[in-house]
Structure formats: structure tokens, C-alpha cells
Amino acid sequence: MKTDVFITGGGIGGLTLALKLVRAGIDVVMVEKLPGKQPVYKGELLQPKSMQIFDGLLVYDEVASNAQIIEVLDLIELSKSLKVKEQSFMDYTVIPGKYNAAYMIHHEVLKKIIRQEAEKYPNFHYFNGASCKEIDVTTATVQKGKEQFKVEADFFIGAEGRASVTRQAMGIKVEPIKYNHHFITVTFPRPANFVGGQIFSSYNRFLGLFPLPDDQVRSVYLIPAGDYKKIREKPIDHFHKLYTELAPSIDGYVQKLEDWSKIQLMIPIMYHVDSYVKGNKAIIGDAAHAVHPMAGEGMNMAIQDADILGELLVDMYKTSSLNPSNLKHYQNVRMERAEYLIQLSHLSALAYSFPFQPVSWLRSKTFERMEEDPVLHFKQMLNVSGLGMWKESVRDRFIQGGVIPTRKKELPSEKKEMKLFSAEDDYPWKWKGLS
Ligand SMILES: Cc1cc2nc3c(=O)[nH]c(=O)nc-3n(C[C@H](O)[C@H](O)[C@H](O)COP(=O)(O)OP(=O)(O)OC[C@H]3O[C@@H](n4cnc5c(N)ncnc54)[C@H](O)[C@@H]3O)c2cc1C
Structure with a gap:
């Protein structure tokens, strides 16, 4: 079998890339090793940049209508006796323009929307229950059941x-960094009027609640690394209590989980990784980077990689510039942005990693100042949204640390808009040219 682009992995990154390519008439073979739905929870929070990308792919309305909109995240710091001590907000509506909210959507629903859209094109060839075993310079070897088949392609994209x-196959290694904590995660029913994201924390506990459509809520609860087995040995009431002590509003709902x-x-x-591209191969999403889930970025980084690499490949085919050295433009745009978000998520993770009272105090003060200072608030929301990148200055750090007072003046809309990535930032080769 021959194709233009071979994609390994039909997760959200691979599917977004495939849709972008097939809409431009490029022939795509995608292999996905699972025969059906993912058996585990995956990312469900869509950041604004992902919604902008889906708008470009003409699936915005369908995604939005299957999702729960989240405009504000409540950060609730509790005292030692679990009374509300401080409350601050992360508000997406400080971002100008159409894409100023996050959306919660069931992972498999999102994948289905994208896959079904791609399947409208005859140049999309999707094989599920098919695992890529090996890739050399021109050919991938695929195992489907007892059968093996080979696929020749111009480009091989890893989205596995x-x-x-x-x-x-690119000879690239990863060295994962581990954390001192894990999470337990589960989805269960919620009250219909519970529609904003909520994060409850005390000096030694953390619970995140993110409303999904159909009156459900996805939860993540922090536990010390290695404690999962011990916790599971306890009766289910123990789990209910862990949740309701922090978030009384879900009492009566979390109990719907009976075991x-x-x-x-x-x-x-x-x-x-230190390189996204080698010869005629490139990697996107979790194949290239793994990020702590605290800032809700993993799935979004995969979608954003797919957008940039997809646009590049479309332009390469359109202008018959198939020299693989052009793939470097994808890495040049994405690597710095990904590194920044990986570090931002890492810092957010550290803020919840240490079970000490002074850490809890510092955390709530930092969030409070971030909310009070319009520049800091906008920077934070812009950076997590993926729509732009505005790094923190020394002055910002002093304000966060309480060394100097917060600013009071709102940023004008035009100034905010200038900080959003332009088409030239996203797709610079359109201006510089391809080789
Ligand atoms: C429990 C959990 C919660 C998360 N929560 C969030 C969140 O709230 N927000 C967020 O943004 N991110 C979150 N993430 C991260 C997010 O799910 C991932 O970053 C995202 O799914 C990465 O997408 P991907 O397409 O790169 O990879 P994946 O989603 O992992 O998809 C890869 C696909 O490739 C297939 N595959 C693998 N090897 C082969 C092979 N050899 N041949 C064929 N197919 C293959 C796999 O079966 C899979 O379907 C979470 C992750 C987990 C595990």
C-alpha cells in the first residue's frame, strides 16, 4: 500500500492532523492499535487555542455543542479544619475575542467527532486494531490480527x-521526571447548577472538579505516590468522605459510585524530547512531550502540534516542496511554546506538592495577587489558553511575591490582542518560504 502521510496512533493529536491533511486532498493512512474505545480516562479540558483550531477545521459548533463551557475556575483554599479560607478565580473572559472559555468534553466523544469528519474524505484510510511494529526510511510494518502489511509513504508521523x-525509529530517547504524588480520577453525576471548574486545596489535600456535559463531573484527587493500593483496600465510603469533606456540594452525588x-x-x-523531527519523520503530542496535568495542557499541546505540522505539510504538498528539511519549521514553532507550558505546569504542580502550612499560605497569596493584578491575570490566562505566550517579568515575580504592590490599571483590549499569536507567528514559512 502507498500513501502520502502515514500516521501511527489515532488519539486526539493524530486525528486532528489527519483531518487537516485529508481536507487538503493529501492521502493519509492512520493505524490505531485499539479496536474500540480507550479503556482509561484521558484529557477532557479543551483550552481556547484548541477551540480556535477546531473552528478552522469547521468542527467548532459540533465540539462546543457536545461540551460544557467553563469560563471561570474557582480556586478555594481551605483551613486545617476544612473551612473556606481564601477564594480566587482564574477567568478566561479576560482574553479578548471569540475564544475566551475552556470546554469540557468526553475524550471519546471528541475523538469521534474528529474521526467522523475525516472519514467523509475518501483519501482517509483508517485501520483500527492495527499496530505499527516498525518503520524504516520508506516503509511501515503494520500488524492487524494475524496479518501483516506494509505501507510506503513520503512522511511518517508518530502520534502514538x-x-x-x-x-x-528516530533514535530519540526520553527521560521521564516523576512526582511525589499521584492522582485518583473518576467521573460521576453532579448537581445541574454546578457549572464552573472548582479546585479545593488545603495544606495537605487537593481535589479538582471539572463539570462535563450530561450533568457529570470529572474529578482528580491528589494522593501520595504509592498509596493507591492502600486506599483501594478501604471501603468505598472512605473515598466518598475524602471528596465530601472538601466539596460538600457533591454530597449525595459522589455516593453514586458504589464501588x-x-x-x-x-x-x-x-x-x-530534544528533537521533534528527523529525516522524513516527526512526532507530535505525548510522543514528543508529557506534561503534568495540573494546568490541563496535555491534550491541547497534541492538538496544537497537529495544527502547526498539518498546516506545514499542506503547504509542502501545495507547493511541491517535499524536501523533509522543511519539517524543521514545525519544531521551530512548537518546541519553545511546549517547553514553556511544560515548565508552567511543573510549577503549578510544585505549588500543590508539599503538605506544609507555609506552602498553602504562599499559594493562596500568590493566586490572590494574580487575580488582583490585571496584567498578571491576563498573562496567566493567555499562557494557559495557548493563544499567545507572554512570559513573566522580574516585576511580575516581585508582585506575586508581595514585594511590591499589585497594579490596578486594566490592560486595553488592543494591547491584549497584540499578545495573541498571529498567523505569521504560527506559520512563519508562509512568509519565509519553503525549500
Ligand atoms: C488520566 C488522564 C487525564 C488527563 N487529563 C488531561 C486534561 O484534563 N487535559 C489535557 O489537556 N490533557 C490531559 N491528559 C493528557 C492527554 O490525555 C494526553 O496528553 C493526550 O491524550 C495526548 O494525545 P496524543 O494524541 O498525543 O496521544 P494519545 O491520546 O495517547 O493517543 C495515542 C494513540 O496511539 C495509539 N498507539 C500507540 N502505539 C501505537 C502503535 N504502535 N500502533 C498504532 N497505534 C498506537 C494508542 O492506542 C492511542 O490511541 C490526561 C491524561 C490522562 C492519562
């Missing part, structure tokens, strides 16, 4: 997540 056969069967362990790790 953490265990990447393409990354291996531990749906409750999963999630182990955060962090890595970033």
Missing part, C-alpha cells in the same frame, strides 16, 4: 502517545 514506535471499579490511578510524569 508515551510509548512511541516512531520516536524509537472502586471506575476509579482509576493517574501517574503524572514530565519529559520533553
Whole structure:
């Protein structure tokens, strides 16, 4: 079999890339090793940049109508006796323009929307239950059941997540960094009027609640690394109590989980490869980077990689510039942005990693100042949104640390708009040219 672009992995990154390519008439073969739905929870929070990308792919309305909009995240710091001590907000509406909210959507629903859209094109060839075993310079070897087949392609893209056969074929290694904590995660029913994201923390506890459509809520609860087995040995009431002590509003709802069967362990790790591209191969999403889930970026980084690499490949085919050295433009745009978000997520993770009272105090003060200072607030929301990147200055750090007072003046809309990535920032080769 011959194709233009061979993609290993039909996760959210691979599917977004495939949709972008097939819409431009490029022939795509995608292999996905799972025969059906993912058995584990995956990312569900869509940041504004992902929504902008889906708008460009003409699926914005369908994604939005299957999702729960989140405009504000409540950060609630509790005292030792679990009374509300401080409350601050992360407000997406400080971002100008159409893409000023996050959206929660079931991971498999999102994948289905994108896949079904791609399947409208005859040049999309999707094989599920098919695992890529090996890739050399021109050919991938695929195993589907007992049969093996070969696919020749111009380009091979690895979108296989953490265990990447393409990354291996490129000779690139990863060194994951582990954390001192894990999470338990599960989805359960919620009150209909619970529609904003909520993060509860005390000096030694953390619970994140993110409303999904159909009156459900996805939860993440922090536990010390290695404690999962011990916790699961306890009766399910113990789990209910862990949640309701922090978030009384879900009392009566979390109890709908009658046993531990749906409750999963999630182990955060962090890595970033030193190269996304080698010859006619490239990697996107979790194949290239893993990020601590605290800032809700993993899935979004995969979508954003797919957008940049997809646009580049479309332009390469359009202008018959198929020299693989052009792939470097993808790395040039994405690597710095990904590194910044990996570090931002890492810092957010550290803010919740140490069970000491002074850390809790410092954290709530930092969030309070971030909310009070319009520049800091905008920077934070812009950076997590993926729509732009505005790094913190020394002055910002002093304000956060309480060394100098917060600013009071709102940023004018025009100044905010200038900080959003332009088409030239996203797709610079359109101006510089391809070789
Ligand atoms: C529990 C959990 C919660 C998370 N929460 C969030 C969140 O709230 N927000 C967020 O942004 N991110 C979150 N993430 C991270 C997010 O899910 C990932 O970053 C994102 O799914 C990465 O997308 P991807 O397409 O790169 O890889 P994946 O989603 O891992 O997809 C890779 C696909 O490739 C397939 N595959 C692997 N090897 C082969 C092979 N050899 N041949 C064929 N197919 C293959 C796999 O079966 C899989 O379907 C979470 C992750 C987990 C595990």
C-alpha cells in the first residue's frame, strides 16, 4: 500500500492532523492499535487555542455543542479544619475575542467527532486494531490480527502517545521526571447548577472538579505516590468522605459510585524530547512531550502540534516542496511554546506538592495577587489558553511575591490582542518560504 502521510496512533493529536491533511486532498493512512474505545480516562479540558483550531477545521459548533463551557475556575483554599479560607478565580473572559472559555468534553466523544469528519474524505484510510511494529526510511510494518502489511509513504508521523514506535525509529530517547504524588480520577453525576471548574486545596489535600456535559463531573484527587493500593483496600465510603469533606456540594452525588471499579490511578510524569523531527519523520503530542496535568495542557499541546505540522505539510504538498528539511519549521514553532507550558505546569504542580502550612499560605497569596493584578491575570490566562505566550517579568515575580504592590490599571483590549499569536507567528514559512 502507498500513501502520502502515514500516521501511527489515532488519539486526539493524530486525528486532528489527519483531518487537516485529508481536507487538503493529501492521502493519509492512520493505524490505531485499539479496536474500540480507550479503556482509561484521558484529557477532557479543551483550552481556547484548541477551540480556535477546531473552528478552522469547521468542527467548532459540533465540539462546543457536545461540551460544557467553563469560563471561570474557582480556586478555594481551605483551613486545617476544612473551612473556606481564601477564594480566587482564574477567568478566561479576560482574553479578548471569540475564544475566551475552556470546554469540557468526553475524550471519546471528541475523538469521534474528529474521526467522523475525516472519514467523509475518501483519501482517509483508517485501520483500527492495527499496530505499527516498525518503520524504516520508506516503509511501515503494520500488524492487524494475524496479518501483516506494509505501507510506503513520503512522511511518517508518530502520534502514538508515551510509548512511541516512531520516536524509537528516530533514535530519540526520553527521560521521564516523576512526582511525589499521584492522582485518583473518576467521573460521576453532579448537581445541574454546578457549572464552573472548582479546585479545593488545603495544606495537605487537593481535589479538582471539572463539570462535563450530561450533568457529570470529572474529578482528580491528589494522593501520595504509592498509596493507591492502600486506599483501594478501604471501603468505598472512605473515598466518598475524602471528596465530601472538601466539596460538600457533591454530597449525595459522589455516593453514586458504589464501588472502586471506575476509579482509576493517574501517574503524572514530565519529559520533553530534544528533537521533534528527523529525516522524513516527526512526532507530535505525548510522543514528543508529557506534561503534568495540573494546568490541563496535555491534550491541547497534541492538538496544537497537529495544527502547526498539518498546516506545514499542506503547504509542502501545495507547493511541491517535499524536501523533509522543511519539517524543521514545525519544531521551530512548537518546541519553545511546549517547553514553556511544560515548565508552567511543573510549577503549578510544585505549588500543590508539599503538605506544609507555609506552602498553602504562599499559594493562596500568590493566586490572590494574580487575580488582583490585571496584567498578571491576563498573562496567566493567555499562557494557559495557548493563544499567545507572554512570559513573566522580574516585576511580575516581585508582585506575586508581595514585594511590591499589585497594579490596578486594566490592560486595553488592543494591547491584549497584540499578545495573541498571529498567523505569521504560527506559520512563519508562509512568509519565509519553503525549500
Ligand atoms: C488520566 C488522564 C487525564 C488527563 N487529563 C488531561 C486534561 O484534563 N487535559 C489535557 O489537556 N490533557 C490531559 N491528559 C493528557 C492527554 O490525555 C494526553 O496528553 C493526550 O491524550 C495526548 O494525545 P496524543 O494524541 O498525543 O496521544 P494519545 O491520546 O495517547 O493517543 C495515542 C494513540 O496511539 C495509539 N498507539 C500507540 N502505539 C501505537 C502503535 N504502535 N500502533 C498504532 N497505534 C498506537 C494508542 O492506542 C492511542 O490511541 C490526561 C491524561 C490522562 C492519562
